[in-house]
Amino acid sequence: MSNIYIMEAANLFCGDENPTASKHLTLTELQLPNLQEMFQDHHPGGSRVQIEVALGIQKLEASFKLAGWDPDLLTQFGLGATARKKFTAYGSVRDKRNGVAIEAKAVLEGRLGTANPEAFQRGELQGFDYAINEILHYELYFEGAEKYYWDFFTTDWRVNGTSQNADERAILRLPNGF
Helix, strand or coil: CCCCEEEEEEEEEECCCCCCCECCCCEEEEECCCCCEEEEEECCCCCCCCEEEEEEECCCCEEEEEECCCHHHHCCECCCCCCCEEEEEEEEEEECCCCCEEEEEEEEEEEEEEEEECCCCCCCCCEEEEEEEEEEEEEEEECCEEEEEEECCCCCEEECCEECCHHHHHHCCCCCCC
């Protein structure tokens, strides 16, 4: 039996070390990383048909939009802010079959790579478009269950809690928690 899940509300914490870093009152848009594989065409000399070969996953990027100015968040932008930050997004997702609210959660570690102010127009609410770049860690949970986990430094990639590259990591002698 299939269900329909609809995101009804969201919140974003920009820097988990600060519990007051909630953006729930100004967050107007949130885009989680697009998961897209990289492919390369391969046409071997002994084949009439070219194929695509999957080579990995494209870099992860996320974005969000806040209404108004956020001077504290703006200080996280740029090369002067050398450390990556942890960004945690929470979503309230409604199961339309039974009306139950479910938590969706994404954890990203990256850099605030874009802080783009919208043009000011009198009578309009000016906001900022932000992007999280150099994402080196990503986790996605639905109803408390891990859906995706990726860490650049450990090279671990899990889907539904199952490592997708355990064989490769073993061959390369990369232990868990490397």
